[in-house]
Structure formats: C-alpha cells, structure tokens
Amino acid sequence: MKIHFAASLFVSIASLAVAQPTSDPGRTNGWRADIDTLLSHMKQQHYVYKTKPLPAALTAKAAELKGSVDRFSDERMALELEKLMYYMHDGHSYVLPFVPNRSQTYYLPVQFYVFEDGVFIIGADVPYTSLIGCKVQTMNGISADSIVKDMQTYIHQDNIYTTKWFAPTFLRFRGLHEMYGLKPSSHDVRMELVDRNNRTVHQSVAFVPVTALRGIPKLIPSQLPDSPPPPLYLSNVAKNFWLERMPEKNLLYFQFNQVQDAENESLSEFSKRLDGALSAMKPRLFIIDVRHNNGGNKMLLRPLIDVIKKYERSDSAASIVVITGRNTFSAAQVFIALLDKETKALFAGEPSASSPNFVGEEGNMFNLPWSGAMGNISYRYHENIPGDTRQWIEPDLPVTLSSAAYFENRDPVMMFLIRKFDR
Numbered sequence: 219m220k221i222h223f224a225a226s227l228f229v230s231i232a233s234l235a236v237a238q239p240t241s242d243p244g245r246t247n248g249w250r251a252d253i254d255t256l257l258s259h260m261k262q263q264h265y266v267y268k269t270k271p272l273p274a275a276l277t278a279k280a281a282e283l284k285g286s287v288d289r290f291s292d293e294r295m296a297l298e299l300e301k302l303m304y305y306m307h308d309g310h311s312y313v314l315p316f317v318p319n320r321s322q323t324y325y326l327p328v329q330f331y332v333f334e335d336g337v338f339i340i341g342a343d344v345p346y347t348s349l350i351g352c353k354v355q356t357m358n359g360i361s362a363d364s365i366v367k368d369m370q371t372y373i374h375q376d377n378i379y380t381t382k383w384f385a386p387t388f389l390r391f392r393g394l395h396e397m398y399g400l401k402p403s404s405h406d407v408r409m410e411l412v413d414r415n416n417r418t419v420h421q422s423v424a425f426v427p428v429t430a431l432r433g434i435p436k437l438i439p440s441q442l443p444d445s446p447p448p449p450l451y452l453s454n455v456a457k458n459f460w461l462e463r464m465p466e467k468n469l470l471y472f473q474f475n476q477v478q479d480a481e482n483e484s485l486s487e488f489s490k491r492l493d494g495a496l497s498a499m500k501p502r503l504f505i506i507d508v509r510h511n512n513g514g515n516k517m518l519l520r521p522l523i524d525v526i527k528k529y530e531r532s533d534s535a536a537s538i539v540v541i542t543g544r545n546t547f548s549a550a551q552v553f554i555a556l557l558d559k560e561t562k563a564l565f566a567g568e569p570s571a572s573s574p575n576f577v578g579e580e581g582n583m584f585n586l587p588w589s590g591a592m593g594n595i596s597y598r599y600h601e602n603i604p605g606d607t608r609q610w611i612e613p614d615l616p617v618t619l620s621s622a623a624y625f626e627n628r629d630p631v632m633m634f635l636i637r638k639f640d641r
Contacts, residue, residue, distance in 0.1 A: 241288045248588035249287045249295055253280050256299060256313070256593075259584050263595040264306055265577045276305035291402035292320040293393030296591055301372040303593065309376040309547065309571060310578035310596040315391045316428070319590030323391070324425035326407065329435065330354065330386035334618040337362040337389070339411075341441055346423060350441050351625055352411040355418075357389075359408070360398045365389065376547075376572040377609040383544040383571045387434050392425050414442075414625075436475075436510045436545060440625045449629040451541075455510050459488050461495055467636060470501040474522075477514030477549040489521040496529045500536075503639045504529060505632075506557075507541040509567060513548025513580075516600075523556055530561050537639060538563040541631050542613065546570035548578060555602035558611055567617055567631045569610035574603045 257280055260267055267273075283298050290298065299313040316323045328349060329341035337354040339346075354362040366385045373388060375381050388394055396402055406424040413419050436455050439448035450471065454460055458480045462471040472492065479485050496504065506526070530538060540554055540563050551572035557563050558574065572578070579598040585591070615638070617631045 246287045250284045252586040252588045252591065253284055253299070253302075255586050256280075256302060259595050260306065260311075263582060263597055264311065265579075265597050265599050267306070268597075273305045276302060279305070291393065291396060292317045292589070293323055293391070294396040294402070295393075295589070296323075297388075297391065297393040297397065299586075299591055299593070300374065303374045304372045306374065306577075306596065307376075308577040308596045309374060309380045310580060310594060312374040313591055313593035315388070315393055317589045317591050319588065323393070323428045325390040325392060325428050326423050327426045328390070328423060329438075330389050331437065331624070332366055332382050332385055333621040333624060335621050337366060337386075338621045338624075340624070341438060343426075346421075347441075349411065349419075349421060349423075351414045352419065353621070354409060354411055356410040357407050358395055358398060358400050362389070365394075365398060376576050376578070377569070379544045379569050379610060380547070380571040383547070384434060434512070434545075436512075440627045442625055445625065446627050449627050450632065451507055451509060451629050452627070459485065461492065463495070463499060465499070467640070468502040469505065469636070469639075470495060470499055470503075471505045471507065473507045473510075474550075474553070475508075475510045477511065477516060477518055477553065479518065485518045486521045489525045492522070493525045493528065496525070497532075500533060502533075502536050503635070504536060504538045505541060505635060506538065506563070508546045508550050508554060508570075509541055509543035510545050511547075511550035511553075512545055512571075513550050516549040516552045519549070519553050519556065523553070523560065526557065526563075527561055530563075539615070539635055539639075540565050541567045541635075542570045542611065543568050544571050547572050548580075551576065552600060552602055554611060555606075559603045564614045565611055566613050566615035566635060568619075569612060571610075573609050574606040574611060575599070575601045 257272065261272055262268060280302055296313065296315045296317050300315060303312050327343035328339050328346055330337055331340045339349045339352050339354060342349050356362060369385050369388060370378055370381045373381050373384055395407055406422040408422050411419040411421060437452065439452040450462060455475055458476040458478055459474050464471060538561060540557055542554055542565055546554060551570055554570060555574040577596050577599050579596050580594055582595050582597050584593055617634050619630060623630045
C-alpha cells in the first residue's frame with residue numbers, strides 16, 4: 219500500500235480562455251453539475267462518508283455555491299471547490315486550483331513562507347527579486363496574516379500545521395485573492411511590505427500564467443545575495459536520504475526527505491548502510507531529520523525502523539532525536555508515529571502536518587467532467603497507534619524558525635540540539 223508523496227499535486231494545463239464571471243446558462247449548469255459530481259465522489263469514496271451522511275454544513279455550502287456561480291470566475295470556482303473539501307477533514311482529500319477545460323490559471327511569481335514572525339517573501343522571479351526578504355503586511359489591502367489564519371477554516375487539512383504548510387502556495391493564486399475583494403482577471407496585487415531595513419514599501423506584483431508547479435515546494439536556502447552558505451538541513455533537500463557524520467560532536471545526522479527508493483539505492487539497502495554507520499561510529503546523539511519529508515510508500519519503512527530500534531537497544535546511554543516540521547506528512551507521519559510508539563526517541567522542532575492516526579491516501583484522483591478540475595478522495599484509515607487521538611506529536615524540544623534565522627541560513631533546531639547534548 220502506498221501513500222504518495224505529492225500530498226497536493228499541482229499541475230497546470232494551459233488554455234486560452236479568460237477567467238471571467240458570466241451568466242451563460244451552459245457555464246452555470248456545467249459548474250452546478252460538477253458540484254453535484256464532487257459531492258457524489260465524496261459520498262461514494264471517502265473513508266468516513268461512504269458509510270455516513272455528508273456533513274450538513276458541506277451540503278449547505280455546496281447549495282450556496284451553486285447559487286453563486288454567475289458571480290465567480292472560473293479561477294475562484296476552483297478554490298471554492300477546494301473549500302468544500304475542507305469538510306472531509308483530512309489532508310489528502312483536495313481539489314487543485316486549476317480548471318483545465320475552462321481557463322488559464324494565474325498566480326504570483328513570488329514564493330512565500332510563514333515564519334514565527336509572519337509571512338515573508340523567500341523567492342521571486344525577475345523583476346521582483348529585490349522583494350526577497352520582505353515581510354508581507356497586506357495584499358490588496360487585506361492583512362496577509364489574517365488570510366493565512368482564515369485558511370485554517372477552509373483549506374483541506376489534518377491539523378493547523380497542514381494549513382501552515384499549504385498556505386504559502388495557495389497565497390499565490392489569483393482565484394484566492396478574489397475571495398478577498400480582488401476583481402476577477404485583475405492584472406496584479408498591491409502589496410504593503412516591510413523591507414530588510416524596516417522601511418514600508420508599496421509594490422504591485424503582476425500575475426503570470428502557471429506553467430509548471432508540482433507539489434507544495436520544499437523550503438529552499440536563503441536567496442539573499444549576502445547570505446552565508448546553506449545550513450546542513452537545507453543543503454541537499456532533493457536527495458531522498460543521506461548521512462552526515464560529525465565525529466567531533468559524537469553525532470550522526472540522518473536526513474530523510476522522501477519515503478521512496480533512490481535511483482541508485484533502495485531504502486532497504488540504505489538501512490543496511492545506516493546500520494553499519496551506527497555500529498562503527500556508536501554516536502551518542504543520533505538525529506533523524508524529517509522536516510522535508512512529505513511521504514511516499516509506507517511499506518518501505520520497516521527495515522529502517524528496525525535498524526533504529528537495534529541502535530537504541532545497543533546503547534542505553536545514546537540519544538535519538540527526531541526533528542519534525544510542517545512538511546512532515548503522509549508516509550513520513552507513519553514513520554514518526556511508529557518511532558513514537560516503538561522507541562524512546564525525543565522529538566524536536568515543530569509539529570508535523572498530520573496526526574498519529576489519520577484518514578489519507580493518494581492514488582484516487584478524479585477529474586470533474588465539465589470544468590476538468592482535478593482532485594483526490596481519501597479512502598483509507600491509517601491507525602499507527604491504536605486509540606491515539608492526538609492531532610499531532612507535540613515536540614519534547616519545541617524550536618520554531620524565525621525569519622531572521624532563515625535568511626541568515628541558520629538552523630535553530632540543530633543549534634539547540636548540539637548545545638543541549640554537548641558532552
């Protein structure tokens with residue numbers, strides 16, 4: 219059984235149509251039919267609702283949306299369908315913000331991130347690269363922080379950290395900003411920013427067509443031109459799994475970024491290599507970093523977990539610390555739940571984007587017939603710790619990421635752990 223790593227696989231399909239509200243009866247009836255089809259998919263396929271009635275709040279919102287089709291653009295309608303998926307209450311059931319049969323989708327050519335001190339721009343295309351490092355105060359006159367907070371009430375999620383993970387990507391889409399008063403087909407969004415010198419800046423950022431956006435982007439190293447080299451945790455995010463030995467600190471660092479075999483090494487083969495490294499080095503601190511791991515195939519996990527358990531049994535004085543974050547999801551959530559259940563590992567960082575037990579599964583994709591909107595319906599329940607009702611695994615050693623630490627390419631979690639376990 220697989221839990222695929224693309225929790226939300228955004229793939230745009232270009233079209234020449236322009237996203238405009240219209241009272242065309244064919245369009246109105248088409249969208250209404252798609253809403254009915256979506257509800258039917260939920261009822262027939264979702265793990266929870268195939269055996270119980272759909273939530274009354276969901277059916278009421280769907281009826282309200284049918285009456286609003288003529289007022290909303292196609293881009294906004296895609297986001298409104300996503301808002302219906304919120305009522306499935308799981309992070310794997312979603313509708314993508316694209317309508318390939320209807321219109322081109324537009325978004326902002328900047329990348330956001332939600333730090334402990336607010337929403338910041340961490341990446342940008344030309345001509346907006348000078349905005350990297352700026353804090354976003356408002357977008358179209360609306361507080362960026364309030365928009366992110368609102369998403370907790372309408373974006374598909376397992377917990378509030380799912381929303382924190384997804385929010386920066388949704389914040390880019392024009393259809394979402396229409397919900398906050400932006401006129402359909404607007405050319406740009408006016409932003410109020412605070413730059414690195416604490417000066418207020420007003421900047422209009424033009425929307426561009428979405429051409430290729432696959433999945434929720436993983437965190438990138440600081441893009442500021444004067445930044446130092448990337449810290450260890452951002453140095454090789456694209457690699458599925460890798461090790462770094464720090465003999466001077468008696469530490470072995472294992473970054474686990476995808477629950478998938480690598481091109482030249484299976485996860486099972488890597489587990490044997492990890493076993494050898496642990497046996498030879500006998501580190502007093504073994505750090506497992508899953509901050510960038512959004513899942514894969516949970517059936518590959520057992521050899522790795524057994525190696526970690528073997529290491530724990532071999533040295534009662536050694537410490538295992540698992541670093542989690544908002545990008546820890548799906549099969550990676552299974553991994554940390556099993557470690558929580560079967561080992562004495564400590565957890566550090568921020569909570570993951572899922573729960574020890576959760577409804578969630580990829581591979582059940584659908585296309586709505588009229589608009590072409592794509593999505594997924596979860597059809598399995600993963601009970602990793604029977605009876606556990608926690609929404610997330612609370613870190614024993616909570617450490618958050620500030621914008622200052624990020625842009626200076628510092629890793630506050632590793633810095634904290636090295637100080638705490640220095641012997």
